[in-house]
Every structure is written in C-alpha cells, then in structure tokens.
Amino acid sequence: MDKWLLLFFLGAILSLFLPIVPALFYIVLLLSLAAALIFTKKLTYISGFLLGSAWILFNGFTYQHSFTANQLDKNNLHRSTHFIEGEILTLQNDELQKINKAILTTNHQYDPIKPQRFNIKITYFDYIKMSHPFVVRLNCKVSCLRIKQGFKVRLKVRLKPAHGFANKGAFNYQVWLRYKNIVATGYVVKSKSNNVIALEPSFRQKRYDQLMKILSTKTSSSSPLSSLVFALTLGERSNISVQQWQVLKATGTQHLIAISGLHLGLVASGMFVLALFILRYLPLSWFNTLQNSNYIQKGNLIYIAITLSLCITLYYAALAGFAIPTLRALVMLVFYWLARLLAIKLTLKRWLLLVVFWVLLTSPMSILSASFWLSFYAVSVIFLLLWRCFSIINSTKTSHKTIYKIITFFKALIILQLGLSVLLLPITLLFYQQFSVLAFAANVIAVPWMSFTAIPLSLLAVIVLPFSGSLASYILDLCLQFLAWLWQWLSFLAQQEWALQTLTNGQVLLAILLVFALFSYYFLRLKRQYYLYFLPIVGVILINAFATQNKWWQVTVLDVGHGLAVIIERAGHVIVYDTGANYPSGFNFADAAILPYLQQRNIKQIDKVIISHNDNDHLGGLAVLAQKIPISSIMFNEPNVIVEMGGGEHNNNVLNNNVFSNTQQQTCLQGQRFSWQGLTFEQLWPTLIQGDHNDDSCVIRISDGNTSILFTGDASKKVERQLLKMGLIEQTDVIIAPHHGSKSASSAKFLQTLQPQYAIFSSGYLNRWHMPVNKVLLTYHQQGIKTYNTADVGMVEIKFLDDVIKLSTYRNDHLNYWFAN
Incomplete structure (x- = not known):
C-alpha cells in the first residue's frame, strides 16, 4: 500500500x-x-x-472550463458589465452594528471607505442560476456596500478571467488564484442595484467582530500587535502591516502566525493532557447515578480525552475557516487520533502518505502552494531528526527526573530548530530564493514562547468571548503583552542588515547541493568516495554562472500591465528604463516587479534610472524604488514633477528631494550620449521640453557595436517623422514598441527604416484601449517583425552576445507549465 x-x-x-x-x-x-x-x-x-x-x-x-460548464463565454467576459448574486467568502473589517444601522435604517448603502477586496461565490450570473457556482475575487475601488462574510449580495461588476503578472522573482498571482480556485477577478461598478439580500454573517465573522470590538479599544504600546491575534485565532492575516511582515520575513517566523500543524498540534495535545488530568482526578462518585460510571472508571479515560481533543481541534479549525494549511494539519491529527481510538498500527511512513493522499483528494490544487511542501517536508525532517538524534537527546545523566526532563526538552528544541533551519533551506530557496540567517536564533525562542503563551491565550480568549467579554479582554491583554516581549527580540534581529540573504540561481543550486551532501553524510551514511560525484556538478554550475558573465548583456522587459519597466544589465550592474505605475491603493510595480527581480539577480544598487516621461505608468514606481535601493543617478527631464497616481488623479506629494539628495540628476536631450559597461547610449529625442508628455519621451538607442535596441517611450508618429527627417533612425535589432502598440505610433515608414527582428509590446491584459491595436500588429507583421506582448508571454528577456540575440519569455520558456498560464 x-x-x-x-x-x-x-x-x-x-x-x-x-x-x-x-x-x-x-x-x-x-x-x-x-x-x-x-x-x-x-x-x-x-x-x-x-x-x-x-x-x-x-x-x-x-x-x-469553469465558464464553459456554465455556458458562459470566457473570451467576451470583459467586454461588458454583469449582474451577479452570491455569498461573501472573505472576512470583512468593520463593526457589524454600524453596518446594520447603515443598511437597515437609511437609504445610503455606500460609505467612502478604503478599497475592499473580497471573494464571492457566484450562484446567479446575469440573472441566470449557475449549475456550477464559481468563485471570483472583487475589488471595490470607489465606494462599497458594507458587507460581511456570509452576507448574500447582488452586485454590478466588471470581470476578467484569472490572470497575473509573470516576472522572475515576483509573487505569482495567477498560480495563487488557481490554488484558491478563483476563476476571475474584477471590480464592483457603482450602481443603485447593488444591495445586500441576506444579512446573516458567518460564525467566523461574528467572532471577528467581537474580537475587533475589544481589540480596537486597546491603547497600550502592544496594541499594534492586535493584527497578530487575528492571525492566531481566525487565520486572518490581512491586518498585518508591511513592517510587521518584514520583521517576520527577516527572522523566518512567518509560520508562527499561520494556523497550521504547530498550532493545531499544540491545541490537540494540550487539550488531551488537560482532559486526561481532569478525568483522572475528578471525583467520579458524583456520577454514580449514571449507568456508565463504571465504564468511565475502568480505564477508558483516554478515549474520552481523545474525543475532547478532537472536538476542540475541530473548533479551532472552524475558527480558521478550514483554510487549506489548517485542513492539512487537521487531517494529520484526525488520522493519528483515529488510529489510537481504533487501535490500528500505523507506521510513520504510511501515516504521512495517507495524509498526503487525502489532502490531494480533497484539495488537489494545494500541491501548487509553498506551504504544502514546507509543511510535509518539515514534519518529515522533524521525525528524521528525532530518529537520528534520539541517543543525543536522551543522553542526559542525572537522577533527578525534573532536571532530566528540562535538559532533554532544551536539547530536543535546539537540535530540531537547528536541523529545520538547515534542512528546510532547499525548499525555502526554491520558492523564495531568500533565507533568514537568523531563523535559528529567532525560532529557538519564538516557538516555545508562542507555544506556551500567545497561542493558548489567544484561543482561550476566543472560547470565552461569547460568555464574558471582560474576561476575554483580560486574557487578550496578557496575550498582547507576551507578544510585545517577543516582538522586541524579533525586531532587534530584523534590524540587522544581513538578516535576510538573497541568492542567485547558481548560488541556490550550490546551497541545495551542500545541504544534500550534509543530509547524505549524516542520515544516509554514504561512503566518502560518493561525494566525488558532486564535484562535476559544482563545476558545471560555476562555469555556467561565471563563464560569460562579463561578455553578454541583457535587456529585460518586465510584465507591468499597461506601463513600462525595463532593466538593462551587464556584469552585475543595471540601468532601469521607466518604473511602471503606482496606484492609490498602494500597489506599485517597484515593489511588485522591479525590486523582486533585482533581488533575484542579487543586485544591490542601480547605476542609473531613465524616466521616459512623466505619465504615471512610466514614472509611478520611482519614489518607492528610490526609497528601497540606492540609485546613483537619474535621467529625467522634469525632476520636480508631481507623481501621478492611478485613474489620472494627481497626488499633491512632490518627489521627496531628501530621497534624491545624493543622486546625480541628468536630462535626456537629443545629441547627448554616454558609455556604460562597454555599451553606448545615444539620446535621440527630445530636442527640447515642450510640455507634450508623450512626445517629450526620452528616445534612446543602446548599442554594443554589433547589436542594438531602441527605447521609444510613448513617442507618437509625429516624433517618428521628425527622427526620420533628421536621419537619426538606422537599422536596429530590437524595438520596445512605442506607446504600448497604440494606433498613434509605429508608422510603416518608421518600421521599414528600422528593420528590427523583434518588437516588444508592454501592455495590460485585456486592457480597455485594446492595445496593441490589431492594425498596428498587422503593420509589424507585414514588415516580417516578430512581436511579443507581455500581457500574453509575461516578462521578455533579450540576451546579446557579439552578434547573437537570444530571446526568451517567462510563460513560454521559464515557467512553461499549465498551472502557471
């Protein structure tokens, strides 16, 4: 079996x-x-x-085929608005009393609150009942109904099939949507027809509102950590701030605030011990009137304790919404307790395999998540360490039982945390290409501290919450205080600049080989001669990493939707041309695409940022980028421009001059040129700044003497004619298509003169401008130019070596698997 x-x-x-x-x-x-x-x-x-x-x-x-099963046209989904009915699946952050009052006692169902994101299970689509209800993720940008998890609503929406940006090193949103079984995304359209049709919140939402009511009154220094309480009790992590995530990430303690095996295991074992203790010392003579009192006294207490343990664990899992990580841990515990109850002899290997089998049967797409691999791998490592290090853990020589137990506990804790920190590296690096150097120092204290304080206290608070708000508030105060003491230690560790390390692909492979060699030596006891086989592999990795590093140069057009962000790289140095958009919600492509890519390439500094012009979709990410990575110089014709935000609205915040106080600022004007890493950057346009945003775009040709690439920003046909008239356009191998493929650019004569092999369009998926326009694409194809659209193929990587050009795309070459496309 x-x-x-x-x-x-x-x-x-x-x-x-x-x-x-x-x-x-x-x-x-x-x-x-x-x-x-x-x-x-x-x-x-x-x-x-x-x-x-x-x-x-x-x-x-x-x-x-979710849409096909419901006889819906996936390809035309985005072309019009739709009316949907369904149930809200996501916890919402607001007080229930205010919501009910606003909805039931007034005619105003909207409130100008911050943008909300929520999942909804659609049962009616355009007034037709769905035979196979499906889940979509919606964003409310302007004004929203005040909703709660469990509410049934009717909404007017715009939708697109599930899609995500595809860049190296960045979060893969499309895989995440598939893992969550979300088939479309979109936003709520303001309409009088939007309303709540059923006001009954879910069990979790009621507990969430009760917790929120209590925690919102806390004014102590530990109150900012209330977000961690929501994570520990309800599995709700949306309230955790960016700064808190950075601390958790730098210390390798993210797993502590995700309800999983550690949490359910603690609850199950704690409840089992507590129940067994109470049952053993309970005066059973009180129950002599019961027919089964003799049965209870005849050594069957363990079965009652197991049953109570299962009940409280199920309650905790229900609080977490039976999320997939929670379900995995729950299945593990249920299999273990059932084997004990039914007296079934179950080996460790079979137990793990049965759990994996059941998880894949009930939640097959969980195999796409990093948590699936980390959880099962961590459990396997723990048992391997306990088996291999059993003699070391139990080698304490003392006649005092209490001292023996204490020393054994700390031995096991140190060995397990050290082993997990090292042996989990391969999985961690494969998924994130980063690891925390201080993970051991953080977890060796945080795991037992949380296990004996914050986790049981937070769960106890939720249990007593329906019965006594004042008692729950007191317990939460204790919980927050314990969290605050631990947070001081984690914050101290996270402040170390070297706490979080990012590795290149070659370094990741070498690290994995090193860990595998260590594992083989300690656990498999391989003979020394076998390690000689590792040397050729290491040699190939080193040769591949360094042989052509200083010869080739590459241009990477990132997938940033309707916008532009390009990275020019050679010998570990980079120049960034445009930085993508920055939206009012706080989402920006510096954080979402540029910085993750640079981290994945182990780039610590940007030599130069060139901003083509001051539209938000080209300039928006600059301020965020400058705050998070050193920039030596900026080439931009309007350095004091107001940063444009999403939707054409302007923010009154001018680029922070303090951020750029040590940054050299340059202009991009025709006739100028500069050399960088053996490449020549020739500035072709503009001749002068005329206040015409698109036609003031910085047009640059980059050449190594054999091959070249042209950057055009959003320049129009008017600029193309001027450049042709001045005789500045010559044969170019690659062009970043002007203005995302708009009909206002890419004239036939311009392309005939350029004669490029490749053209790259940076555009948004199913964008409202329909760029690149079909007529423009036809013009390129008639010239025999191969075209690539980042909306379709993701990030485009172009490598130049002598007169050879090698082009690859993220979706077709780097992650060419069905679940990612």
Whole structure:
C-alpha cells in the first residue's frame, strides 16, 4: 500500500510539468487505465501513478472550463458589465452594528471607505442560476456596500478571467488564484442595484467582530500587535502591516502566525493532557447515578480525552475557516487520533502518505502552494531528526527526573530548530530564493514562547468571548503583552542588515547541493568516495554562472500591465528604463516587479534610472524604488514633477528631494550620449521640453557595436517623422514598441527604416484601449517583425552576445507549465 500511495503522489507531481492540460478524453483514458491496472497484481502500483496524474489534470481541466460548464463565454467576459448574486467568502473589517444601522435604517448603502477586496461565490450570473457556482475575487475601488462574510449580495461588476503578472522573482498571482480556485477577478461598478439580500454573517465573522470590538479599544504600546491575534485565532492575516511582515520575513517566523500543524498540534495535545488530568482526578462518585460510571472508571479515560481533543481541534479549525494549511494539519491529527481510538498500527511512513493522499483528494490544487511542501517536508525532517538524534537527546545523566526532563526538552528544541533551519533551506530557496540567517536564533525562542503563551491565550480568549467579554479582554491583554516581549527580540534581529540573504540561481543550486551532501553524510551514511560525484556538478554550475558573465548583456522587459519597466544589465550592474505605475491603493510595480527581480539577480544598487516621461505608468514606481535601493543617478527631464497616481488623479506629494539628495540628476536631450559597461547610449529625442508628455519621451538607442535596441517611450508618429527627417533612425535589432502598440505610433515608414527582428509590446491584459491595436500588429507583421506582448508571454528577456540575440519569455520558456498560464 505504501508503494501505491507513494506512486500516487509522484504521479500528481509529474503531472504539473505538462505545458497544457490534455483534453478530457485523454484524462478519462488515464482514469480507465488506472482502474483496469488495479486488478492486475504485477501492475497494481502503476495504477497509483496514473490515478495521481489523472486526478490533478482532471481538476486542472475543470478549473479551466469553469465558464464553459456554465455556458458562459470566457473570451467576451470583459467586454461588458454583469449582474451577479452570491455569498461573501472573505472576512470583512468593520463593526457589524454600524453596518446594520447603515443598511437597515437609511437609504445610503455606500460609505467612502478604503478599497475592499473580497471573494464571492457566484450562484446567479446575469440573472441566470449557475449549475456550477464559481468563485471570483472583487475589488471595490470607489465606494462599497458594507458587507460581511456570509452576507448574500447582488452586485454590478466588471470581470476578467484569472490572470497575473509573470516576472522572475515576483509573487505569482495567477498560480495563487488557481490554488484558491478563483476563476476571475474584477471590480464592483457603482450602481443603485447593488444591495445586500441576506444579512446573516458567518460564525467566523461574528467572532471577528467581537474580537475587533475589544481589540480596537486597546491603547497600550502592544496594541499594534492586535493584527497578530487575528492571525492566531481566525487565520486572518490581512491586518498585518508591511513592517510587521518584514520583521517576520527577516527572522523566518512567518509560520508562527499561520494556523497550521504547530498550532493545531499544540491545541490537540494540550487539550488531551488537560482532559486526561481532569478525568483522572475528578471525583467520579458524583456520577454514580449514571449507568456508565463504571465504564468511565475502568480505564477508558483516554478515549474520552481523545474525543475532547478532537472536538476542540475541530473548533479551532472552524475558527480558521478550514483554510487549506489548517485542513492539512487537521487531517494529520484526525488520522493519528483515529488510529489510537481504533487501535490500528500505523507506521510513520504510511501515516504521512495517507495524509498526503487525502489532502490531494480533497484539495488537489494545494500541491501548487509553498506551504504544502514546507509543511510535509518539515514534519518529515522533524521525525528524521528525532530518529537520528534520539541517543543525543536522551543522553542526559542525572537522577533527578525534573532536571532530566528540562535538559532533554532544551536539547530536543535546539537540535530540531537547528536541523529545520538547515534542512528546510532547499525548499525555502526554491520558492523564495531568500533565507533568514537568523531563523535559528529567532525560532529557538519564538516557538516555545508562542507555544506556551500567545497561542493558548489567544484561543482561550476566543472560547470565552461569547460568555464574558471582560474576561476575554483580560486574557487578550496578557496575550498582547507576551507578544510585545517577543516582538522586541524579533525586531532587534530584523534590524540587522544581513538578516535576510538573497541568492542567485547558481548560488541556490550550490546551497541545495551542500545541504544534500550534509543530509547524505549524516542520515544516509554514504561512503566518502560518493561525494566525488558532486564535484562535476559544482563545476558545471560555476562555469555556467561565471563563464560569460562579463561578455553578454541583457535587456529585460518586465510584465507591468499597461506601463513600462525595463532593466538593462551587464556584469552585475543595471540601468532601469521607466518604473511602471503606482496606484492609490498602494500597489506599485517597484515593489511588485522591479525590486523582486533585482533581488533575484542579487543586485544591490542601480547605476542609473531613465524616466521616459512623466505619465504615471512610466514614472509611478520611482519614489518607492528610490526609497528601497540606492540609485546613483537619474535621467529625467522634469525632476520636480508631481507623481501621478492611478485613474489620472494627481497626488499633491512632490518627489521627496531628501530621497534624491545624493543622486546625480541628468536630462535626456537629443545629441547627448554616454558609455556604460562597454555599451553606448545615444539620446535621440527630445530636442527640447515642450510640455507634450508623450512626445517629450526620452528616445534612446543602446548599442554594443554589433547589436542594438531602441527605447521609444510613448513617442507618437509625429516624433517618428521628425527622427526620420533628421536621419537619426538606422537599422536596429530590437524595438520596445512605442506607446504600448497604440494606433498613434509605429508608422510603416518608421518600421521599414528600422528593420528590427523583434518588437516588444508592454501592455495590460485585456486592457480597455485594446492595445496593441490589431492594425498596428498587422503593420509589424507585414514588415516580417516578430512581436511579443507581455500581457500574453509575461516578462521578455533579450540576451546579446557579439552578434547573437537570444530571446526568451517567462510563460513560454521559464515557467512553461499549465498551472502557471
């Protein structure tokens, strides 16, 4: 059975490496073949592999055909507004009493509150009942209904199929949407028809509102940590600030505020011990009138304790909304307790494989999440360490039982935390390319501290909350105080500049090899000669990393929607051309795309930022970028321009001069040029600043003497004609298409003169301007130019070496798997 379960897991993993989901016919064929092989003795195990593959692919197929199953046209979804009805699935932050008053006693259902994001399960779409209800994620930008989790609402919305930006090193939103089974995203359109049709909040929302009412009155220095209480009790992490996330990330303690195995394990074991203690010392003579009092006294207390432990664990999981990480931990505990109750002998290996099998059956897309791999890998590592280090942990020589237990506890704690810090590196680096140097120092204190203070206190507060608000408030005060003391230690560690380290791809591979060699030596006891096989692999990695580092140069057009952000790189130095947009919600492409890419490349400084012109979709990320990474110089024709925010609205905040006090500022005017890392930057436009934003764009040609690339910003056909007239346009290998493919640019004569091989369009997915315009694309194709649109292929990477140009895209070459596209 173990082999069958293992092959099922292996089949599920390998199914992820296909570029597309096969047609339903082939998936059914796989399922049929798996069913047939179950009855053949020699090939029974192969059926597990086929079933695992078919199950994941079937769920991928149903996700991709969610609209087809409801007879909806996915391709035309974005072309018009729609009326939907459904149930709110996401906890909402507001006081329930104010909501009810606003909705029930007035005619004003809107309130100018900060933008809300929520998931909704749609049951009616354009007044037609859906045979297969589906989940979408909505954003309310201007004004929203005051809603709560569990409310049923009717809304007017605009939707797009699920999509995310595709850049190296950045958060993959599209994979996250698939993992959450969200098939579309969009926003609420203001309309009188928007209303709440059922006002009953969910169980979790009621607890959330009660907690919010109490915690909002706290004024102590520890009150900012209230957001962590919501995470520990309800699994709600949206209130955690950016600064708090940075501390958790730098110290490797994010897992402590995600309700998972540690939390449920503590609750289950704590409740089991407490119940057993109470039952053993309870005067059972009180229950002599009960027929089963003798049964209770005859050694069956353990079964009652297990049952109570399961009940309280289920309650905790319900508070967390049965989120996928919580469900994984719950399944582990249920399998363990059931084996104890039913006296089933279950090996550790089978227990883990059964849990993985059940999790993949009930939540197949959880295999896409980092938490899935980290949780199961961490559990495996813990048991391996306990097995391998058993003699060390129990080697204490003392006759005093209490001292023996204390020393054994601290030995186990140090060994487990040190082992986890090292052995979890491969998974951590593969997903994030970062690791916390201080993870051991943070967790060796934080894990036991949280286990004995904050976690049980926060859960106890929620349990007593419905019965006594004052008692719950007192317990929460204690919880916040314990969190505050721990937070001082974590904040101190996070302030160390070297706390969080980012590695390049080559360094990640070397680190993984090193950890694997260490694991092999300590756990597998391989002979020394086997380690010689690692040397050729290390040699290949080093040669690949450094052989051509100083020869080639590359241009990376990031996927930033309707905007532009390009990184020019050579020998570990970079220049950034434009910085993408910055929106009123706080979302910006400096944080979302540029900085993650630079971190992934281990770039610590930007030599120069060139801003083509002062539109938000080109300039917006500059201020954020300057605050978070040193910039040596800025080339921009309007250094004091007001930063444009989303929707064409202007913010009155001028670029902070303090940020740029040590930054050299230059202008981009025709006739100027400069050299950088052996490349020549020739400025072709403008001749002077005329206040015409698009046509003031900084047009630059970059050349290494053999190959070249042209940056045009949002320059129009008018500029193209002027450049042609001045004789400044010559053959160029690559062009960043002017104005995102607008019909106002890219004239046929301009392209005929340039004769580029490739043209890159940086545009938004299903954008309202329909860029790049079909007519413009036709013009490029008629010239024999290969075109790439970041909305379709994601980030575009162009490498230049002598006269060779190598172009690759994120979706087609770097992450060419069905679940990411």
